[in-house]
Amino acid sequence: MAESINPIVWAIILGLSPSLIWLVFWRHLVKRGREPMGLVLICFLLGAASVLLATYFQGAVKGVLTDTTTRIVVWAGIEEVLKFCVFLIVVRKSAYNDDALDPAMYMIAVALGFAALENIFYILKPGASFNITAGLLTGGLRFFGSTLLHAIASCFVGIVITLSPRAIKGFGMLLGVCGAIFLHATFNFFILKNDTASFIQIYGYLWIVAVISHVILEKFRRMPPLVAAA
Numbered sequence: 001m002a003e004s005i006n007p008i009v010w011a012i013i014l015g016l017s018p019s020l021i022w023l024v025f026w027r028h029l030v031k032r033g034r035e036p037m038g039l040v041l042i043c044f045l046l047g048a049a050s051v052l053l054a055t056y057f058q059g060a061v062k063g064v065l066t067d068t069t070t071r072i073v074v075w076a077g078i079e080e081v082l083k084f085c086v087f088l089i090v091v092r093k094s095a096y097n098d099d100a101l102d103p104a105m106y107m108i109a110v111a112l113g114f115a116a117l118e119n120i121f122y123i124l125k126p127g128a129s130f131n132i133t134a135g136l137l138t139g140g141l142r143f144f145g146s147t148l149l150h151a152i153a154s155c156f157v158g159i160v161i162t163l164s165p166r167a168i169k170g171f172g173m174l175l176g177v178c179g180a181i182f183l184h185a186t187f188n189f190f191i192l193k194n195d196t197a198s199f200i201q202i203y204g205y206l207w208i209v210a211v212i213s214h215v216i217l218e219k220f221r222r223m224p225p226l227v228a229a230a
Contacts, residue, residue: 008124015120018147019044019112026108026151029214029221035096040109042090047113050082051121054114057082072192076184079114083154084177086110100220104158104213111154115147149187149206153180155213162220183209 023044057078065071084107091097091106157176164172190202 011120011123015118015123016116018119019116022147022151023109023112026155026217027105029217030101030105035102035105039091039094039096040106043086043106043109044113044116046086046090047083047110048117049113050079050086050110051114051117054079054082068192069189072188073181073185076188077181079150080153080157080177080180080184083107083110083114083150084157084173084180087157088173100162100223101217102158103161104155104217104220107154107158108151111150112147115150118150119147145191145203145206146187148210149184152206152210152213153183155217156180156183156209159213159216159220 027040058075061074061078062071065074087103087107087110091102097103097106156179157173160172160176160179161169164175187202187206190198190205
């Protein structure tokens with residue numbers, strides 16, 4: 001039965017699942033004045049669409065960047081800047097961006113949309129040799145790794161936006177994006193080392209940051225509205 005399903009359908013299912021699971025998990029924090037699902041969906045879809053732009057820009061600079069470390073940082077920067085631009089254009093001035101949690105929640109929605117399409121592309125990589133077991137393993141690894149990374153990096157941007165005083169909100173946004181790039185590039189650097197010790201180290205680091213982020217967002221949940229207004 002499973003083998004009769006089109007590989008593209010399997011890739012969509014396995015690619016979307018990690019992002020949707022994480023989206024449900026993070027949104028359990030939002031109890032007061034939930035953001036409209038329509039706006040969350042727009043953020044998710046535009047986050048996914050930004051993968052195409054990221055692929056284009058990364059391809060454009062690939063031949064220019066010969067140093068591996070520089071390429072890792074620049075590619076991470078492209079992805080984080082594009083995700084932030086979705087928030088900046090769609091959400092920042094929205095009337096629904098009126099709560100301390102909102103910047104982080106919308107940024108997470110954008111990030112998980114980005115991760116979803118990226119996951120689908122990764123799972124489809126084998127092409128004609130698509131294997132359900134390999135797809136499940138890829139989806140599982142990306143659930144615990146890169147999908148969470150995208151969410152945490154973007155969450156960091158939202159946290160810094162909320163904590164930044166109105167007078168230096170622009171600087172706070174810049175600082176948040178730079179921090180997200182650092183988190184993203186550090187993860188990619190360790191993953192590309194391709195050894196067990198590096199995998200354990202970076203996954204442990206990622207989950208520690210995830211727990212800290214969750215604690216901070218739990219604090220935001222208890223704050224009064226309008227704290228996050230930009």
